[in-house]
Amino acid sequence: MTQPRANRRSQDEWFQLIQECRNSGLSDRAWCEQHGILVSSFYNAVKRLRKSACDIPLSSNRRAYALDLTSSSKQEAVQIDICPDPYPEAVPPAKQMCPAPHLDNSHTIELMMDNVSLKVSNSADPFLLQQIIRMLRADQC
Known part of the structure; x- marks a missing residue:
């Protein structure tokens, strides 16, 4: 005999669950397993909420690959020694090239x-x- 279908969650309930999941630091799958939620139901709710223009944060495993524009991370700088060209007259000077006006790069x-x-x-x-x-x-x- 099949089990009766669980009560449907409202959009507000799904929104709260998704926020909780995304702020937990766990992957979506791990969080859903801990809370007894089908991963497919979770992603269907994410899709429905995004269609209704809700702001859904990235999952923790995608956040690692997202470009962080807010951090003040520092990049290492490496000095490069530039040596003068030993044969400067061997190469004719390049003509000044203007980009084609119909190309917008x-x-x-x-x-x-x-x-x-x-x-x-x-x-x-x-x-x-x-x-x-x-x-x-x-x-x-």
Whole structure:
């Protein structure tokens, strides 16, 4: 005999559970196993909440790979000795090249959704970009 289906959780309940999971430091799978939640149900809830434009944090295993724009991490600098070219006259000087006016390489990534084209540069504010993409998703529904 099959077991009766458990009561459905509300969006608010799922949102709280997802926040708790993502703040626990555990992987989504480990947290779900500890709390008796099917991983598939958990990810379905994440998908539903994202579609309704809820701000869901990254899972702990994805957070390790995300670019941290807020930290003040230091990079090691290495000095490189640059030696002068021993044969400077052997290579003719290069002509000054101007980029073709129809090419725009100032952006790093270009997203296209239906009739909307979004060009993003490296200096784009991540929060602003997140809000724009969220707005575009909402317009697609």
